Amino acid sequence: MASKTSARLAALTVAAVCSAASTVVLTSPAHADAVRVHDIQGTTRVSPYAGEQVTDVAGIVTGVRGYGSSRGFWMQDPQPDADPATSEGVFVFTSSTPKVAVGDAVTVSGTVSEYVPGGTSSGNQSLTEITRPTVTVVSTGNAVPAATAVSARSVPRAYAPAGDPAAGGSVNALPLRPATYALDYYESLEGMNVQVADARVVGASDPYTELWVTVKPWENPSHRGGTVYGSYDAQNTGRLQIQSLGKPADFPDANVGDTLAGTTTGPLDYNQYGGYTLVASEIGTLESGGLERETTREQTRGELAVATYNVENLDPSDDTFDAHAAAIVHNLSSPDIVSLEEIQDDNGATDDGTVAAGRTVGKLIDAIVAAGGPRYDWRSIDPADGEDGGQPGGNIRQAFLFNPERVSFTDRSGGDATTATGVTKVRGKAALTLSPGRVDPANPAWEDSRKPLAGEFVFRGRTVFVIANHFNSKGGDQGLTAQYQPPVRGSETQRHLQAKAVNTFVKEILGAQKNADVIALGDINDFEFSDTARILEDGGALWSAVKSLPRSERYSYVYQGNSQVLDQILVSPSVRHGGHLSYDSVHVNAEFHDQISDHDPQVLRFRP
Structure with missing residues (x-):
């Protein structure tokens, strides 16, 4: 396989195409008639506001990323609408270290953009962002919206809808059906605060503070605690990547079959190295599954x-x-x-x-x-x-x-x-x-x-x-x-x-x-x-x-x-x-x- 390290280093050298953010601290409330986060996210994968300016979008800061090439913060509207297809969270790309903290109530004005991790040639989905933002801190110390539980019950069995032939097989314009397809479900939570509980590890920790868990431990299980990929038609829908939100020293050294006991919580991101990713501000306690390296038997004299x-x-x-x-x-x-x-x-x-x-x-x-x-x-x-x-x-x-x-x-x-x-x-x-x-x-x-x-x-x-x-x-x-x-x-x-x-x-x-x-x-x-x-x-x-x-x-x-x-x-x-x-x-x-x-x-x- 190609070196993942070299690919990562190359990716990190790519400059972001957005200007630095500005932050203003006020005490007045947001405008009542402002566009809301769920309006921006819409009911498909591409925002109906893509390329447009939005003003005074309100939310509570749920996570801050002050490192890497994608600096910014996630915010979530504490007043959701009734449509399960529309996410209440969004990433605000600041390019420089954000001047906000988790729990800040903010309003954001900027341009709605659809960023494709890995570039358009990768075929990846896009991540809805607000770019070139002006950020106003309205108040601090607010409760963060409760994390949505991602579980075996909530993730559908079907993986993805078939793409639209008229769009070259793309699913971007299809209405999201989060109760039917796993990828639609994850997309409906893009940018929101989510959590998994007692999640079994199905992909060991790597040098980039990443691992993979499943919320469906019974889904095509291996005999050693993993999830077997056995068919193009039987995707494993319970898999989710976990990254650390700026705490690499605290990231567990996990093997397949281990468990992240308790809750692992953070914003749901989308990146080029695995798609939907829970960027964890809180990681469950590692419980060993006791996995040991195998030894095969010795061949006999005639074998x-x-x-x-x-x-x-x-x-x-x-x-x-x-x-x-x-x-x-x-x-x-x-x-x-x-x-x-x-x-x-x-x-x-x-x-x-x-x-x-x-x-x-x-x-x-x-x-x-x-x-x-x-x-x-x-x-x-x-x-x-x-x-x-x-x-x-x-x-x-x-x-x-x-x-x-x-x-x-x-x-x-x-x-x-x-x-x-x-x-x-x-x-x-x-x-x-x-x-x-x-x-x-x-x-x-x-x-x-x-x-x-x-x-x-x-x-x-x-x-x-x-x-x-x-x-x-x-x-x-x-x-x-x-x-x-x-x-x-x-x-x-x-x-x-x-x-x-x-x-x-x-x-x-x-x-x-x-x-x-x-x-x-x-x-x-x-x-x-x-x-x-x-x-x-x-x-x-x-x-x-x-x-x-x-x-x-x-x-x-x-x-x-x-x-x-x-x-x-x-x-x-x-x-x-x-x-x-x-x-x-x-x-x-x-x-x-x-x-x-x-x-x-x-x-x-x-x-x-």
């Missing part, structure tokens, strides 16, 4: 154990080698073959033409030995500089680790960044022309993306073909809370082409030897129910073994509170039907606040 593990931009300067080694040795029980994704070159993100990764892989192998594991051998192919995407200068690639005491590698020279390996027959059985070799590297499907690495292994006299993959990321796809419903998943186009290329190569192997043992694995960056997976599986050439698990255990990644499959191990018919197949998604990272990678490794055991 071949093959794993995939995305080590998240690993380079020699990282301090995670010992932790990764411990995970491989102790949690994965030292698999015979490990496909590593996101191995960076020997100087990481320094962009100086370096492409070799011997230091990176060698440091990991040494750490594995120090942790009590085997001394793995390894194979890989250096990419052409800057051609495989990922962090600029990092030249990420896949690499095979293998235990030479248990498995041997069949070397056939000539593989490089641009030369394709092929399939031939040797003594009536399939063989690779290059091993290690790259699969169809000139195919446009791999433009600015990682090319698959193929290798030929032998275990107890049986040849096993392994294809290590790292497909195109989901970067640029519209979010689940986008204004376009259903959201557009533009990144799928390239993954579909990549899946076709791998499927074609596997069929060439099976065409040469019908009962060949083939494993295609790695960070597929797509779900087991996706079209990408179906194309990989086309014609029965492969089958995603994660589907052998109960639905509550099918995940390797947690994104926006959804436990989901991105990493997969797919197998040919002889592996699937040969008996004794065992699959494990080993949860050591994705659910934890102190993760060393954002991916969980996967392990397949079978008898070739």
